[in-house]
Amino acid sequence: MEQQQYVLEMHGITKEFPGVKALDDVTLKVEPGKVHALMGENGAGKSTLMKCLFGIYKPDAGRIVYQGREVRFQSSMEALRGGISMIHQELQPEPHLTVMENLWMGRLPKRGFMVDYRAMYQNTVAELGRLKLDYDPKALVKTLSVSQIQCLEIAKAVSNNANVIIMDEPTSSLTETEVEYLFGIIEDLRRQGIAIIYISHKMNEIMRIADSVSIMRDGRMIGTWPTSELTIDTIISKMVGRELTEYYPQKTNVPGEVRLRVEDFTSIHPKSFRHVNFELRRGEILGVAGLVGAQRTELFEGIYGIRSHRAGRILLDGQEIRIHHPTDAIRQKIALLTEDRKRSGIFPALGVGENIYLRQYREASRFGKINYRKCNRIASEGVKRFRVKTPGLKTPISSLSGGNQQKVLLARWLMTDPDILILDEPTRGIDVGAKYEIYTFIAGLAAEGKSVIMISSELNELLGMADRIMVMCDGRKTGELTRGEFSEEAVMQLATQFE
């Protein structure tokens, strides 16, 4: 009869949680051999929709049609067997297993009751070959880079005869070259007739590789358009429901005298940061650019006292200071917002309030007893100032969206009134609206005379926000650009100056 136009159709999916309608009559149709971008702010319902597809949530209404048949998967394993696979935002393969074991996990080739390693090896070589990947099947997964792991996950999906592959923020931790590599693979998959649902916040990528774009807002599907009919501006305005005239706030800060000077800073690890010199002025936003592996995070964690250094001096207002532990840095009014919110930022079991005021227990106690009234005052002030959307101070922080968690962390640090702020990837995994808010806070802090170091892998963000950009490559500082010299090309050129 009718030739099936869509490989996967989700019709009228509705899902309600107590108090919120997470999905309201959402319809999504995906064509084979096309890259279909799914966009929306965090909390718009993209993840919930995918969880409904994989049976992690049961939709209250709606139906899912896959290859012309109505389906209801009970788990992601079942969906994978059916040919739908998801490459997650935070991949967690088994680091101590080999590449081939990861690839065939759950369906290891067997001879009798024993694992047939020879067959597994040969099958792995064949599967990896299909994607032109040349990993050693016997290498441990922990020795692969993030992008290699991602490609391994794609290979896993392909080897399961996937018809639909969902990629959730696949490039969030990739370098530019790795992104190119991934795009090449996506191109191959498209040619093989595989449909790709591409979830991302990165406009440039969407414009480049997506055939069509579906945009969600507040649990509803706003619509689907061919990419050629859209511009970055129209996507953003559809996502946020308002026109954003500019991505970055007006900057009013005026850099003053030098406050922090770092000289010849060198890690105890020979391959990490070495001989780094830089200065930071009052009221300045210093951007730090570099590819993944440039040791930017390590450098600033070293300055903050989390990592050890072998040589080098830190001078604050001309006086040498010694930092061996975060307490030393905090005493000098230096604050660090770490790169990985989950790993070293939030305390998931604690409430929003405690996540803010726990830095200040000592200041808020008398005779060793914590004054919770004072603490709550600090927390509600922080929530108000950073416009954290939370039902209450006792709400566990883990139930907030990424953007709101980040605002809580900003509040935690800024309520201690630091002079020097190190922000490591402050907008990672955050939706457009919250990003803009965070940019506004950063610009405001610099205008107040605070010195800000902003490490970011999103070049546009640095070009838009920084007064000066220092670029690192492979543990060394390879250059510095002033505002007049800013351009993507200039940064990338410095970032790829390998020895």
Add this chain to the structure above:
Amino acid sequence: MNNEKTSRQSGRGILDFLMNNVIMISLFVLIVVIAIMQPRFMSTRVLRDILIQNSSRMIIACGMSMVLISGGMDLAAGRIVGLAAVMTGSLGQVAEASRRFFPNLPQLPAVVPLLAAIAICFVFGMLNGVAIAKFSIPPFIVTLGTGMIIWGTNLLYYDLEPNHSQPIGNIQPDIKFTGSGYVFGTIPVIIIIALVVVLSTWFIMKYTPFGRSIYSIGGNRDAAEVCGINVQRTLIWTYAIAAITFAIGGYLECARTNGATAAYGENYEFDAIAACVVGGVSNSGGVGTIPGMVLGVLMFGIINYGLTFLGVQPYWQKIIKGIIILTAVGFDVRKNVRKK
């Protein structure tokens, strides 16, 4: 439609309430069941007996809950209790006893063995803390090892001339008073001591920066480090303070039973861990409250006493207790899974 929604939500509310208060509710049901089967169970005498029997357990569980909340574990707890009990016994005998651990020692005031026991247990606790915090050896392994060391040390001490591993008895009356005495005629001293320790631990964990640091380290050690919490120092103190509570527990065990052997305290760590976990203290750290821990201890106390009261065979009692641990923790885990 609106009505339906609210009724469904309130249904969920009741379920949530039940899920969140499993321990309280089962405790209540348990008491009611035992009371129906044996009405004599509902007497102040029984209540007092249960509290007396569980006072030292309560004190030990205080230290254990701190350690668990920090994300750790102390398998040496029982052996520390045993060491403290033997130390108390050896230094706390009456002068005129026929067989004495130190024959020439004059009768010491009750506070001397207490301080001696606390001091030596504190040192062992510090040792645990240093090995765990500074050398990053997993707490499970560290305390397994120190537990053996402490036990061996205790056995050597207990075997000294002229005692030769004989049970120590004839404890002097001032010490016995702390374990089995009464004030105002009716209130057992040991309950008051337990109450003081519980309240102090509760205060430390809820109202001091030190206590809150323990929660944050248990919740996310890396983040705690970034926040400028001195993780190593906090952990060392946590194990040291826990050891003090174990020392007090050992002292009271000796005082209550008018004697001590090197076998005292054996497996107490497991009772304490079980009580804490049933009381909602997460064994992976960061979660739990002192009132919850108290309920956990009481629950086990009531089960022990109540089942014996009903004449249930001890073998069956073990099975029942095991089931309770599994169900309680099972509910707790489910609750957290649902939240995700």
